[in-house]
Amino acid sequence: EPEVTQTPSHQVTQMGQEVILRCVPISNHLYFYWYRQILGQKVEFLVSFYNNEISEKSEIFDDQFSVERPDGSNFTLKIRSTKLEDSAMYFCASSEWTVYEQYFGPGTRLTVT
Amino acid sequence: AQTVTQSQPEMSVQEAETVTLSCTYDTSENNYYLFWYKQPPSRQMILVIRQEAYKQQNATENRFSVNFQKAAKSFSLKISDSQLGDTAMYFCAFMKLRNSGNTPLVFGKGTRLSVIA
Numbered sequence: 001e002p003e004v005t006q007t008p009s010h011q012v013t014q015m016g017q018e019v020i021l022r023c024v025p026i027s028n029h030l031y032f033y034w035y036r037q038i039l040g041q042k043v044e045f046l047v048s049f050y051n052n053e054i055s056e057k058s059e060i061f062d063d064q065f066s067v068e069r070p071d072g073s074n075f076t077l078k079i080r081s082t083k084l085e086d087s088a089m090y091f092c093a094s095s096e097w098t099v100y101e102q103y104f105g106p107g108t109r110l111t112v113t
Numbered sequence: 114a115q116t117v118t119q120s121q122p123e124m125s126v127q128e129a130e131t132v133t134l135s136c137t138y139d140t141s142e143n144n145y146y147l148f149w150y151k152q153p154p155s156r157q158m159i160l161v162i163r164q165e166a167y168k169q170q171n172a173t174e175n176r177f178s179v180n181f182q183k184a185a186k187s188f189s190l191k192i193s194d195s196q197l198g199d200t201a202m203y204f205c206a207f208m209k210l211r212n213s214g215n216t217p218l219v220f221g222k223g224t225r226l227s228v229i230a
Contacts, residue, residue, distance in 0.1 A: 042204070045219070058217070093158075101148070106156065
């Protein structure tokens with residue numbers, strides 16, 4: 001069964017450093033999402049992406065964040081200058097146009113020290 | 114804005130018994146989907162079940178079923194014949210529908226379910 005994959009599974013970085021989180025969505029899916037979950041809290045939407053552009057973003061998704069689909073398979077989330085409060089689990093998800101389930105990847109745990 | 118409330122932070126159930134997890138939501142939308150996601154210790158989010166708001170019939174998936182009360186804005190999950198592998202965090206989620214396509218999921222805070230042998 002096709003699945004969303006994410007790399008790395010765990011990333012440790014120092015405050016102020018740039019990080020790139022990578023996702024490979026399910027191949028025939030057209031909508032892509034990033035969510036984050038701070039430890040012990042609920043899952044929060046960051047951004048959605050369709051047709052090579054951002055379709056929606058939350059208040060959390062400020063200028064420090066950017067997304068890109070550099071090729072036909074990868075979908076990346078970049079944090080330019082990480083802060084301690086960026087420490088969280090970051091989930092990538094994808095969905096088809098006509099089917100509304102979002103399928104999640106296993107997540108990347110980001111630890112900012 | 115939509116909100117999703119899960120009033121039970123933690124629950125436990127004996128193996129083979131039935132448990133019901135509560136979820137209420139607030140929206141002015143008429144067309145939407147509701148979902149239950151499971152997050153086991155591995156942290157991966159797994160879709161358990163979905164319900165289209167326009168359908169009156171409650172969704173079922175094997176041992177999992179929902180009680181969808183649209184007027185009350187309630188969407189509970191019933192797990193029958195609980196198994197140890199059901200131990201996980203369960204999130205209720207809301208998605209509004211619009212003609213332009215998918216919209217983000219809005220999650221509740223989750224209910225941690227422990228199945229006890």
